[in-house]
Structure formats: C-alpha cells, structure tokens
Amino acid sequence: MVEAAYIQKVCVVRAKEVVVDAVSRFSSDDASFVDFYKKAFRELNPDYPKFFKMDALSKLAVLAAEYLLEGESLDDLALVLANRSGSLDTDVRHQAAIQHEGEYFPSPATFVYTLANICAGEISIRHGLQTENAFFVSENYPIDTAFSYTEYLLKSGKASQVLCGWVELFEEKYEAVLYLVSPKGTKKHTAENIKALFA
C-alpha cells in the first residue's frame, strides 16, 4: 500500500516533439504523424515490429509510454488513461472499408482497434503488465476521476505505481500527456498538480 504518492515523471507528445520532464527528447519537422511516430519510436531502438502494425491511437500511447517508462521499474504498474475521441480515428477507417456493398472488405487488423482501451492493452502487452487498467472517454482530461481512481489503486494495494494520462488522436491531431504516479518524487500527486500538467 502506498501512503504518499508523487508525480514522478511526465511525458508530453505533441506538435512533433517528445518532451520528458520538460526536456525535449525528440523533435522532427516531418509533416505527418506517420513519419513522426516512426522516427520517434526508432530513436529508442526498441526491437518491437508489432508497433508498426498498431492503429494510430495505440502508436501514440505506446510511443509516449516508451519514453515515460524508459529506465523505470514496471512492478505493479497500473494504467489509467483517457481521451476525447475514443477510437474514432480507427472507427472511421473501418467504416470506410464496409461502406460499399460491392467493396465490402473489412480489415481484421483495423477492426480489432475499434475500441479506445485497446491502446492500454498494447501498452500492457509491450511491457508485460498484468495489472489493473481503466480508460475514460471525456471531453477533457477527467482530473478528479483520474486522481481519485489512482489514489484508490495505490492505497488499496492494487498497484504500487500508476501510469496515468491523456492520449487523444483524431486524424492528424494528436496529443499525449502521460505521467507516472509512484512513491518516488517530489511533486505531490494532487488534483492541482495534475491540472498544471495540462496548462
């Protein structure tokens, strides 16, 4: 059971840049998200070809988590994520594949991503996590809900650290703000401090 929790580390992915704890770790002038994520992921040299088969939302989530969790312990790590568009980006692609009767070729590889929380599953698979996870769909990051649920996970002993945050993507617009809540650190895990991450 964790008595006092802290926001140990933060990773922000937006505007073609990956920033970890306010330090730019990767940036690229590539026009599309597709080119950006490939280069940003390869920067860490992970041997994980499955990354390139994921839908865009999962790529964003896994990419941000890769930078956030670099060098960190994965023990009892739970996930609490949220976004605004759910899996709409992939839903639209799936819909296009089944729109016309004569050209009805739904892609199994696309269809399996037509749920928002699949991106949490991809993070779990990538890091071998078999822990609690939750995904909320909300207009903005549900700070109070995420804070309360994270505190519950830590204080009930269901997790000893929690990867939390926002992974929003639709078409070419994307933003990930992930933070690691653990017993380590100096910035207290409070609603106010979470709010500051999104300022």
Place this chain on the structure above:
Amino acid sequence: MQQPNNIIYKIEMAELKEELKGKIIEVLNLEDIAVADIADSDPLFGEGLGLDSIDALELIVLMDKEYGIKLSDPKQGKSIFQSIDTMAAYIAENRTK
C-alpha cells in the same frame, strides 16, 4: 496458368510471387521488410515472417479482395499460407480476378 511446364507459366508465377510479397508487406505493415527479404519457401508464420492470427485473417481478406478467392473453411489457410510458394500456387489455380 494451365501448363506448369510452360516457360510462360513460370514467368507468370514468378511475377505473381513478387506481386504477392509486395501486397503482403503493404497490407500487414511489415516495417523494414522488403520484397527481396522474403524467400519463396520461407514459412510465413512462426520462425519465418512471424505473422500472427490477425495477419492470417488479413491474408484471407487479401485473397478475396485481390484475387476473388473466398476461403470458406479457415482450416484451409494452414496449408495455403505456409509460404509464398503455396499461396501463389493456390491463387494461380483458383483466382477469379
């Protein structure tokens, strides 16, 4: 492609295999793998290209969409999708487009 010993048949089969490799790379998002990296007899699953069960379903869709072949029995896939050689042979025999 009715005469297996005919030189034209062999050329057409070679072209079909190259085309098939390209389509598989594209459809399955096989990053960092080029047509030249895939040998005709390489196993597609397991030790070869390392494809998974979702990839198998994607190959079934590819057969339908590109070659007009509907695999009604998924068990057929095990023998058809062994390698590029076996896929190309099945397509050559059964394609409707």
